[in-house]
Amino acid sequence: MNDEHLRRIQAITEAALLAAGKPLSLEQLRELFTEDERPARQVMEHVMALLEQACEGRGFELRQVASGYRLQVREEYASWVARLFEEKPQRYSRALLETLALIAYRQPITRGEIEDIRGVTVSSNIIRTLLEREWVRVVGHRDVPGRPAMYATTKQFLDYFNLNGLDQLPPLSEVRDLEEIGREIEKNMQAEIEFESPESDDSDEKTLH
């Protein structure tokens, strides 16, 4: 078993792991070779060690997991790789916006109080999203059974909406007369929908892939 032969088995192993995109056991890797060329288990184990070394300083590494070996992108490059999978920002649900609006205008407010006004349950996801975005925070707990958290808006919330303080939020009397604003927003959303419609799918040829 000379070096050249080992390097060949190593290259085939690497090729197979990269093509499979899932873990392969030592046996599965050995099965790729015809009977007369099939490396012994020990040889294969040695090749895996060689392959592991050969991945040093590269973008990926050999990992051994329960079902076998796999090649995996190195974790230290995760933050760059993650940008590949960045999705377009979605829109917040109406439920989330209503919850946020109630926290802004009625703070400090508990989830139960929000639910009382909205007439529907507020999902934990909504609260978590608002907390993660750091637009709301828990400022205490109401002294009633269950000791529910009280939510209030944050400085980040004010910054995002370009406000110096909550008193700069539009007064509720203006909120009453929102018909026009509503029409405007619907118009914007319409424009957005048209932009994403499948008719325009020729346009992606012009953008870079």
Place this chain on the structure above:
Amino acid sequence: MNDEHLRRIQAITEAALLAAGKPLSLEQLRELFTEDERPARQVMEHVMALLEQACEGRGFELRQVASGYRLQVREEYASWVARLFEEKPQRYSRALLETLALIAYRQPITRGEIEDIRGVTVSSNIIRTLLEREWVRVVGHRDVPGRPAMYATTKQFLDYFNLNGLDQLPPLSEVRDLEEIGREIEKNMQAEIEFESPESDDSDEKTLH
């Protein structure tokens, strides 16, 4: 720009290409970096050359196709890697390949023009298959009665066949005299007869029409 810095960009690039599992353009690769760390185009091109070298002697190689760069298994190891997949590779019918050839070499072309040259109706299935595979797309309509769709090939077609551009397609053969055509046909028929004969157990192979 020192060597260590280049090696880091190279590792990130390799990581991203392996994570994407599809071609990435130079621009897409540059976009992975934040603005302050984004390599210049020339630097990126240099890194691609370094990465190409770094893949020598390994199971995979860097390849430039129409949509960008991708890492792919070296063709010399295809026969081992193919054993990973139980399904045999798709075969394409002559009708589909002839239609595809006409679109590739004569684009933009209408279905009627394809039928004129082939002397036979092009089934809707074939066009649908080509569109679904995203190998061809409609690029417009010919300004004649019925306004028939004109078809052209896509980047995905080039990617699938390892091409960087249409100019890399094998050159279209010269018009030959019928004697020569006859000899060629004879040879092909011979091969086809052997291929189609009931002895060969190809029946489980799927042929796409």
Place this chain on the structure above:
Amino acid sequence: MTDDTTVTADVAEDVQASEQSPLALVSGKPVVDLPKDLYIPPDALAVFLEAFEGPLDLLLYLIRRQNMDILDIDVSEITRQYMDYIDVVESMRFELAAEYLVMAATLAEIKSRMLLPRQASEDEEELDPRAELIRRLQQYERFKKAAEDIDQMPRLERDNFVASASLPKLPSSQPHPDVDMKELLLALRGVLQRADLFTSHQVEREKLSTRERMSAILSVLQDDRFVSFESLFTPEEGKLGVVVTFLATLELVKEQLIEVVQAEVLGPIHVRARSTG
């Protein structure tokens, strides 16, 4: 499968044919011969339609294989035969059979034109009627070859496999949606209308600055400890700020969110969140 390859009478004449493997099986019998002319036996039609990509393809074959002279065909016989099996194939792939029939008609036309005496007055430029057909055959042949070339080209899933590696744990990089203040107001309008809160003036009663200050005070009182009442005030804010803080404190007391403790008359006042502790 049968070993009997002597199903055709032509075998003796066509030694070449008997040496080759059968093209296909028709009703269990191997078909060795390809058609001598454009007539295809109805029972073999499906097979031949598979083997040839249409009449041009078949013609290309015949020209070489049978040394067929496209002028030397019995047009009336071929036409009759074509008509016969159109009935047979109606249920299968009629549209393909029709194309063969068109080809037969084309050939018939060529032949009839060739039989007519050429008129001397006719334009010398006029092409041999076979020229158009030959041009089409040549053209078709180029693309037939191109299709074969494409089939031979290395391609994904057969000769090439994209290399991919599994992903490490990726940081959540979901970008945040944008929100317009108008959207927020619209949402508020919706919920207030539903709750019918516009009619009662409950919501509007409190100044938002007071609400904000209530939140601020509560966040100062996070721990279970007393804070001096004075420390809640920021003199730099001026009179208005002090008033707002005072109102906020009163509101918090009213809502029983904080408790105010004064150990002795005129002694220091302390506040603490009721919920903690």
